[in-house]
Amino acid sequence: MSDTPQGHQSKRPRVTIVDVANGAGVHVSTASRALNPGTSHRISSKVVRKIEKVAEQLGYKRNSLASSLRTQKTGTIGLIVPNLSDPLFSPIIASVEERVAEDGYVTFVANSDYSPVKLRSIVERMSSQFVAGLVVASFELNDPSVELCLELGIPTVAVLRDPRHSRMSSVAMDDAAGVQAMVEHVLDLGHKDITYVTPPLAASTAQNRLAGFNAATRLAKAAGCRFDVIEARAYDVVEGERIMGHMLASGLTSTAVLAFNDLLAVGCLVALKSAGVACPEQISLAGVNDLPFMNLLSPPLTTLHTAGRDLGFESADLLMSLIKNHSQPVKRILLTPHLVLRGSTGPARKPGSSSDPSAIVIQSDPISV
Amino acid sequence: MSDTPQGHQSKRPRVTIVDVANGAGVHVSTASRALNPGTSHRISSKVVRKIEKVAEQLGYKRNSLASSLRTQKTGTIGLIVPNLSDPLFSPIIASVEERVAEDGYVTFVANSDYSPVKLRSIVERMSSQFVAGLVVASFELNDPSVELCLELGIPTVAVLRDPRHSRMSSVAMDDAAGVQAMVEHVLDLGHKDITYVTPPLAASTAQNRLAGFNAATRLAKAAGCRFDVIEARAYDVVEGERIMGHMLASGLTSTAVLAFNDLLAVGCLVALKSAGVACPEQISLAGVNDLPFMNLLSPPLTTLHTAGRDLGFESADLLMSLIKNHSQPVKRILLTPHLVLRGSTGPARKPGSSSDPSAIVIQSDPISV
DNA sequence: GTGAAAGCGCTAACAA
DNA sequence: TTGTTAGCGCTTTCAC
Secondary structure (H helix, E strand, O other): OOOOOOOOOOOOOOOOHHHHHHHHOOOHHHHHHHHOOOOHHHOOHHHHHHHHHHHHHHOOOOOHHHHHHHHOOOOEEEEEEOOOOOHHHHHHHHHHHHHHHHOOOEEEEEEOOOOHHHHHHHHHHHHHOOOOEEEEOOOOOOOHHHHHHHHHOOOEEEEOOOOOOOOOEEEEEOHHHHHHHHHHHHHHOOOOEEEEEEOOOOOHHHHHHHHHHHHHHHHHHOOOOEEEEEEOOOOOHHHHHHHHHHHHHOOOOOOEEEEOOHHHHHHHHHHHHHHOOOOOOOOEEEOOEOOOOHHHEOOOOEEEEOOHHHHHHHHHHHHHHHHHOOOOOOOEEEEOOEEEOOOOOOOOOOOOOOOOHHHOOOOOOOOOO | OOOOOOOOOOOOOOOOHHHHHHHHOOOHHHHHHHHOOOOHHHOOHHHHHHHHHHHHHHOOOOOHHHHHHHHOOOOEEEEEEOOOOOHHHHHHHHHHHHHHHHOOOEEEEEEOOOOHHHHHHHHHHHHHOOOOEEEEOOOOOOOHHHHHHHHHOOOEEEEOOOOOOOOOEEEEEOHHHHHHHHHHHHHHOOOOEEEEEEOOOOOHHHHHHHHHHHHHHHHHHOOOOEEEEEEOOOOOHHHHHHHHHHHHHOOOOOOEEEEOOHHHHHHHHHHHHHHOOOOOOOOEEEEEEOOOOHHHEOOOOEEEEOOHHHHHHHHHHHHHHHHHOOOOOOOEEEEOOEEEOOOOOOOOOOOOOOOOHHHOOOOOOOOOO
8 A cells, every 4th residue: 555645636626615715704703693594694684695695605615624623523434344345335436325315425335345344344444434433234243343433333234244242333135034945935835945044144144144044944854855055255256156066966866956046056057057947947047136137047046035226225314323323222223035936947757756857747837037 | 515524533632743753752743853754764764663653552553644734735535437337347346446456546436327417516525525636537539628637637547538639548348348359259150140139328437338339330241240239218127128129129130239327237137038039040239347146147248358456556646656656647547347258149040930939940059157 | 792812633744 | 754834615603
């Protein structure tokens, strides 16, 4: 990092509040009061109008740096995500930006790259920029940055993460319930041997989804069903492909594979295709998030819909109210994901039919893109 | 917009440079010089070390607001895109953020929502926040904000847009060449009747791609080929679906349809599927951008790859050098898109075979997901 | 309802 | 090499 960022020099010298005051023949303090919504009522409306007119003519723009320095308040909020390129975060970024803009705030974004160390330094930097608040999608389980934010006194909302044992408000999906619903869906389809692909349990989402899977299986295990959990090393398509390849090579018996997210599921799908295993006829597959285009894959992916815009909006909304009233009770908002049933899950293959592709009866009704 | 954004109150009063100076037994100005990379060499290294130690112990963080107010320089740059939710911009956002972070800058993002009016107000707001520079993906053709940025003296780089007749630097794809290559591709496949779907010509990309199409067709028209251009009203999947539905209904004769972008192409694909028209056997289809998952559609989409990360990196890099040296010559960087051939384009159907699906010989070699 | 004056925290002349 | 002083542009007591 170089340390000497430079600014631009405006061509024309900037118009300051002093210029406005002079132009209107009043004192700066009067101009300041007139130009601030909170204090303009203390000035006669005649003078206010005059000052506003002069300000308009001169093209006066308040210097927010000076204003913030004086008031110790800024009109900026920070948004931190673990991976700016993941399509999952796009609607969250967009909706947070929209919601805070309603209250006159602008948004800083930063990428923590799934690193708690980077996250910490971003939080510190944003704190030193005096952000009014933070929306963070990057907290790991027991992430020290949670406490850091709390100690720094920065209003903070965790999104898509649930720092359960802290005093931090959060907005997340009800992961456990969602996965549970997904397990029930495949059980309904007659599957008796189900594998769940989890990523490393660093994030609360990973834990919650696994908990949902385990909860659902506890009931079904009595009925003689078989359940497996396999741990992936990452969250992406490549890893999904690797892990499904691995499973197939080592004699996968499951007829249904549920993945932590769509990216892993898509990777699994790719591996199935290249191994010549039919989905859903031989193996049913499902993901989580309902990313764009999941409805257009072949087969279209059954998944849990994550309402990104709702998450972003709710978290930004919560942050705004937190900023207005610091001593608000901690809130923990859980949105319910809904099951999106598509072509990648189907009836379990008949017991007795081998996993030899040639023995499989193709019985899917093709679901169009 | 409410007008009174609030900041957070730190629990502990902040440590200022005065505290550090007192702690080290030196004057503030000495502390300031010691703590600034640009001036620390003027202080004896012994004192520098002492001051750094005290700063460290006290947990001093420079107040960037005060610093910026004094120096008229900020460590922030602004990034403006027309649609934060479009996957096309994700890698651009990510790579811009990464590149400027290397030089110690943080990134503001904002969404112009394809509105020149909103764009203008965002530019003004960012200017009043003293951004050091701007990367803008939202400029329309002859957008007045181009001149505004230039007049305000803000170093600005247009990305994915090419404000040709202005003094603004830009980084974009060579759209004309790309589309031309795409036309040649389908001509090679034997297509003699080709339709290009363009959006409204508000953006330079739209103009350039159309120009590329026209240039390519001029040559081929002599050979008796037929070319059509149809104008869509938007850039998205829904519009693609609508327009293809419309074309089919009004007796489309083309055997190849090239769309302005992948989203429109995907929409076309959806419409083809629901109309029972085989792609590519009856109609070949291609897009532009190579969005995530385009390789996994059925059929996988032939498209032009837009290197989002490269675009973002190059534009941020250019901006950094522009900030360091304002009087740099205007640069216009063009990246060459490459053709990604997949399953959605195939040989033209035999002349004489009707457009009746039942008469079509299925001859695609299936390309796996 | 308006003016006077102080100061947010920092850096950059100018001195010494 | 270090200290002195002024001031970036704004808001906010405190007077009147």
